[in-house]
Amino acid sequence: MSETVIREGDGNVTLINVFDVEASKQQELVRVLNEGTEKVMQNRPGFISVNIFTSFDGTRVVNLAQWRSQDDVKATMADPEAQAFAKKAAELAKPAPSVYAVASVHHA
Template sequence: MTIISEDSGLLTFINVFTVSPDNQQKLIDLLTQATDLSVRHTKGFVSAALHRSLDGTKVTMYAQWQSMEAYQAMRGDPVATPYLTEALAIATFEPGAYNVAGTFTPQVTDQ
């Protein structure tokens, strides 16, 4: 389960892929297969969520890991490599590693 909290101690990757609209679903399928067959079985993996842009030009993956070392181990897994190679043949990739800096919820007021 995705945990978005300043004190979770988790490392978050927000990876934005740019793709042509006619390849958006193909990219989602590739990332889903890579995650199902390899990524989710890697020690240190916590969660991932895929997002598609409404205009069809972006796919964003929000993924949480226990550490940078766990993430790097996954990147070296040969099972996921063909899916990621195929994904990068149809999309550009802008990765980013983050820690949660703040979370916000609606303010509750007494009536």
């Protein structure tokens, strides 16, 4: 089983998608993101993990997804099933996705 590990230089990529959402739709968006992860994303090559965060004020949802490579992210985003869930999410909120590499990690 894979789990989220944030480590500099591990070669993985992280897709961070910040959604601006109406507070009344935040939980529905979380439901759609969970469903998309369970039905599509976790079955795709290169998938490592998804973590979904909700803001306390209800106006944001952050989807942090880790993948083995940028090519895995691109292939997943081209998948019609993944596109269908992305469309459902975009109907509920304004997405702002970007792909990142870990630049540094600090611990106490």
